[in-house]
Every structure is written in structure tokens, then in C-alpha cells.
Amino acid sequence: xxxxxIWSNFERMEGWMGHxxxxxxxxxxxxxxxxxxxxxxxxxxxxxxxxxxxxxAYGQLLGAKGYIFAEKFPAMGAWxxxxxxxxxSENRLDATIGNSAYFAIFCLISAFIAAILWSQxxxxxxxxxxxxxxxxxxxxxxxxxxxxxIGLVVGVLLTLGIIALHEKGHAxxxxxxxxxxxxxxxxxxxxxxxxxxxxxxxxxxRLASISPTELTSMSRLSIxxxxxxxxxxxxxxxxxxxxxxxxxxxxxxxxxxWNLEPWYDRSHNVFFDWLVAAGIIGLLSYLSLYVVxxxxxxxxxxxxxxxxxxxxxxxxxxxxxHNIFVFDNLTSYILFAAILGYIVxxxxxxxAVTSGKPxxxxxxxxxxxxPLVLVALLAVxxxxxxxxxxxxxxxxx
Numbered sequence: 001x002x003x004x005x006i007w008s009n010f011e012r013m014e015g016w017m018g019h020x021x022x023x024x025x026x027x028x029x030x031x032x033x034x035x036x037x038x039x040x041x042x043x044x045x046x047x048x049x050x051x052x053x054x055x056x057a058y059g060q061l062l063g064a065k066g067y068i069f070a071e072k073f074p075a076m077g078a079w080x081x082x083x084x085x086x087x088x089s090e091n092r093l094d095a096t097i098g099n100s101a102y103f104a105i106f107c108l109i110s111a112f113i114a115a116i117l118w119s120q121x122x123x124x125x126x127x128x129x130x131x132x133x134x135x136x137x138x139x140x141x142x143x144x145x146x147x148x149x150i151g152l153v154v155g156v157l158l159t160l161g162i163i164a165l166h167e168k169g170h171a172x173x174x175x176x177x178x179x180x181x182x183x184x185x186x187x188x189x190x191x192x193x194x195x196x197x198x199x200x201x202x203x204x205x206r207l208a209s210i211s212p213t214e215l216t217s218m219s220r221l222s223i224x225x226x227x228x229x230x231x232x233x234x235x236x237x238x239x240x241x242x243x244x245x246x247x248x249x250x251x252x253x254x255x256x257x258w259n260l261e262p263w264y265d266r267s268h269n270v271f272f273d274w275l276v277a278a279g280i281i282g283l284l285s286y287l288s289l290y291v292v293x294x295x296x297x298x299x300x301x302x303x304x305x306x307x308x309x310x311x312x313x314x315x316x317x318x319x320x321x322h323n324i325f326v327f328d329n330l331t332s333y334i335l336f337a338a339i340l341g342y343i344v345x346x347x348x349x350x351x352a353v354t355s356g357k358p359x360x361x362x363x364x365x366x367x368x369x370x371p372l373v374l375v376a377l378l379a380v381x382x383x384x385x386x387x388x389x390x391x392x393x394x395x396x397x
Contacts, residue, residue, distance in 0.1 A: 001243055002240070004241075004242045004243065005240035006241075008242050009242065010388075010391075010395060011265075012266075014241065014242065015241045015242050016241055017384065022337050026337040026338075026340060029042075029341035030341045033345060036120075036345070036346070038345075039342055040117065046110065046113055046335070047110065047113060047114060047132060050106070050107075050136065051135075053095045053096055053103075054095070054107075054136065054139055056096050057093045057094075057095040057139050058135075059080055059083065059084030060080070060084045060095065061093060062076070062080040062084075063077050063083075063085075064081070064086060064090065064091040065081075066090070067142075089144075091142075091144075092142070092144040092202070093139060093143050094143070100144060100145055101143070101147075101326045102329050102331050103143050103145075104143040104148035104149075105319065105322050105332045106331050106332070106335070107137070107143065107148075108151060108155070108315075108318055108322065109319065109332070109336075111133045111136035111152075112155070112311055112314065112315035113339075114129045114133045114136070115159075115311045116311050116312065118130065118133070119307045120308070137152070140152060141203055142203055144202060144203045144206045147322050147324065147325030148322045151319065151321035151322040154317050155314035156314060156318075157175075157179065158310075158313060158317045159310045159314030160178055160310075162306070163306065163307055166306045166310075189204065193209075215259070215260075219260045219261075220269070220325065222253060222256050222260070223248065223264055223268055224267060224268075225253075226253070226267075227247075227272035227275065228272065229251060230244075230247045230251065230275075230276050231272070231276060231279070234279060237278060238274075238276055238277050239276055239277060240278075241278075242265070242277070243277070244265050244266055244273070244276055244277075245264070245265040248263075248264045266327045267327070268326060268327060269324055269325065269327070270286070270323035270326075271324070289340065290316060293343050294313070294316075296343055296344070296347040297309045297312065297313065297346075304346045315339065319332070319336065
């Protein structure tokens with residue numbers, strides 16, 4: 001479906017057009033933000049937006065069914081529920097993003113961004129960043145998104161492991177303590193999964209229900225099987241963006257999938273999504289983003305501190321694990337592109353500029369090219385962004 005591959009739809013807003021926007025965003029970030037001071041301001045803007053989203057999410061939490069506030073104070077719970085409705089379920093937070101999995105990865109990346117800024121803060125005792133990290137982790141927990149929780153654990157352990165490897169001493173004690181806490185928590189969770197406490201706590205109940213025979217796990221395995229078969233049919237370049245729904249309809253397995261939702265339009269795994277959409281070339285291109293980021297941080301010469309590299313490595317690992325179970329969206333693309341842009345600045349050095357002569361003089365730029373670019377930009381904004389926006393708002397109404 002050529003039109004869908006280019007434009008996607010109003011639910012996903014991805015497709016070729018979406019990726020062009022993400023690339024342009026990455027390009028502008030790396031072209032305009034040259035210093036660490038610039039990027040600190042940008043990351044603080046992200047955290048300001050994060051706090052607004054979290055404020056809405058905590059309003060949802062106070063009205064969510066099955067949690068203590070709404071149970072103890074039903075009238076207040078009903079008030080919060082009416083004003084901060086949860087969009088997808090009764091008690092899995094999704095804030096203004098509208099999907100609990102999208103909200104979860106938003107919290108995970110925001111927590112790591114706060115950790116990056118915290119690592120750069122000289123006066124650690126007066127820093128608010130630990131509070132922001134804690135608020136995001138609580139939001140992530142109450143989103144009930146199990147894949148992101150696993151990604152968080154992997155990312156934190158990897159970060160602590162790298163720091164312990166380079167710093168030793170206290171860092172190693174923190175790593176050992178965290179490992180003990182994680183394994184103890186996992187052991188207790190599955191040992192007492194049928195207890196009243198865990199069964200009465202929606203998120204813990206979801207975490208304790210992880211198994212290959214659980215309904216969500218079975219659905220993932222089924223659509224991954226379909227995705228793999230589709231990849232074998234077109235292994236080099238795939239079927240194009242946003243065409244999974246056609247494949248799912250053609251390869252639907254009624255004996256295994258009769259009790260699942262009928263309209264899957266994604267593989268619920270980023271790597272299978274890229275195999276289906278763009279074949280092995282697309283998947284390798286996507287994976288190269290992680291590879292190049294790691295190479296820049298750990299192989300190229302620069303002055304980026306080890307702790308900061310460890311935090312970003314943990315962030316990318318957590319994001320990678322999350323994407324095994326879900327798929328990217330506009331929110332995560334924006335944050336992912338920003339992190340890649342930050343890595344570019346930190347590893348090329350502050351104040352790095354391009355060399356060579358300008359293509360045109362300042363006078364030509366101001367008199368000819370800038371006006372032409374402005375006219376072209378307005379035309380593109382009208383046809384590519386504004387008209388689809390009008391259609392979307394009309395459709396919602």
C-alpha cells in the first residue's frame with residue numbers, strides 16, 4: 001500500500017513521511033546545539049514536559065481502580081477519575097500519551113535523562129534530579145508495562161556494572177546491593193504470586209503472570225511467527241512501511257489467535273517490524289544506530305565522563321529491551337533522536353564546526369536563498385502538516 005507506506009495513518013503517524021520528520025529533527029539538533037550548555041537547556045526542557053505529563057499521570061493514579069486511594073476514598077477517586085481518565089484500561093497509567101507502553105518508555109528515557117543531568121551536577125545534595133527519577137520510576141511501575149520494567153532493570157544493572165568496572169570501591173558495593181535486591185524481588189514475586197497482596201496489586205499481578213502460556217505472551221509469539229514468515233517471503237527490502245495489517249490478515253492463524261484482538265498492525269517487536277517493513281537491509285540500518293552510538297562513546301577519543309557514558313549505555317540498553325516487546329512511536333522517536341544528537345555533540349567536542357568555504361555569500365543567502373526556503377517551508381507545512389492536521393481533528397470530532 002504505497003499511500004500508507006508514505007503517509008502512515010492518524011494512529012501511528014510513522015511511515016516514510018514520519019521518518020523524514022524525525023531525521024530533520026535530528027539534523028536540526030546536531031546543527032544548532034553545539035555546546036554542553038545548549039544541550040543542558042534542551043534536556044531540561046524535556047524534563048519540564050516530563051513533569052507536566054507526570055502530573056496528569058498521578059491524577060490518573062489517584063482515580064485508578066484497584067489502588068489504595070480510590071479504594072479508601074471512593075468519592076475523591078471518582079473525582080480524579082472523571083478529570084484524569086485512563087484511556088486504555090481501568091488502572092494502567094497512560095497520561096496524555098494515550099498508551100501505557102508509550103508512557104512507560106517515555107518515563108524510562110526521562111529518568112535516564114535526569115540521571116545524565118544529575119551526574120553533571122556539582123552540588124548533589126541540592127539536586128532535584130533524584131526526585132524526578134523517582135517520580136518517573138513510579139509512573140513506569142504503575143503503567144504496568146512489563147517489557148519496559150525488564151528494560152529498566154537491564155539498563156540500571158548495565159549502568160552500575162560499567163561504573164563499578166571503572167571506579168571500583170563504593171560503586172561495586174552499590175552494584176552488589178542492587179543485584180541482591182533485584183534477585184530477591186524476583187524470587188519473592190514469583191514465590192508469593194498467588195498471595196492476596198500481589199493479586200490485589202494490578203501491576204504486581206501482571207508482573208507475576210509472565211509466562212509463555214499467558215495470553216499476551218502467546219499473542220506476541222504468534223505475531224512474531226507471522227512476521228518471520230513474512231520476512232522469508234521478502235527478505236531484502238520487505239513490504240514497505242505500515243503494511244503489517246495486510247500480512248496479519250493473510251496469515252491469521254484462527255486455531256491460535258481466535259481470542260486475541262483482530263487488528264494487529266505491528267509485530268509488537270521493533271526488530272521484526274523492520275524485517276517486515278524493510279527487510280534485512282532495513283533492520284541492519286536500524287541496528288547501526290545503536291552500533292554507531294556505542295562506537296562513538298566507547299571507541300572514539302573524547303572527554304565524555306565514564307559515568308555519563310554508562311548512563312547513556314544503560315538508557316539505550318533499556319530502550320532496546322523495551323523494543324523487543326513493543327514498537328516505536330512518535331514520542332519515543334523524538335527522545336531517541338535527541339539522545340543520538342546529544343551523543344554526537346559530546347563525542348565530537350564542543351564548538352566543532354564544519355570546514356570549507358560557504359556555498360553562497362551572506363548577501364545571496366539573505367536576499368535569495370532564505371526567502372526561497374521560507375516559501376518552500378510554508379508550502380510543505382501547509383500540504384504535509386496542516387491539511388492532515390485538519391483531517392485528523394475532524395476525524396476525532
